Amino acid sequence: MRVADHISLKLKETFAPQQLEVVDESHLHAGHAGAPEGGQSHFRVFMRAETLDGLNRVAVQRRIYAALKAEMAGPIHALALDVAAR
Template sequence: MRVADRITEVLQAEFSPHELEVIDESHLHAGHAGAPDGGQSHFQVRMRAESLAGLSRVAQQRKIYAALKQEMAGPIHALALDVGA
């Protein structure tokens, strides 16, 4: 399974977002430290979910990183977040 698909699967299951876009930006980091051959390491997530309403930006990010804990320990090197309710 592609990493972007796994990210999508985890976030859908955890947050039931009404908007979710996962963009693989690995090609922009080719040759940089932490960028493995074959990519699938740098991602941008744009997500809107009611379950994040009322939380501070830091709390929202903590919830997302906790949901993606396994992926953050493995294939994900960088994750940019644009999230809200």
């Protein structure tokens, strides 16, 4: 399974988002430090989830990073977030 699929699965299970898109942007970072051969290391997440309602930006980021703890320790080098409650 691709890393983007793991990210999507975990975010769906954790936040039940109304909208979710995980984009692998690794090709934009080819040759940079931390960019492994073959990519699957740099991602952008667009997510809208009511479960995040009332949380500030830092709290949202902490919850997302907690949900993706294993991936952040392994294949993910960079994760850009565009996340809102709705």
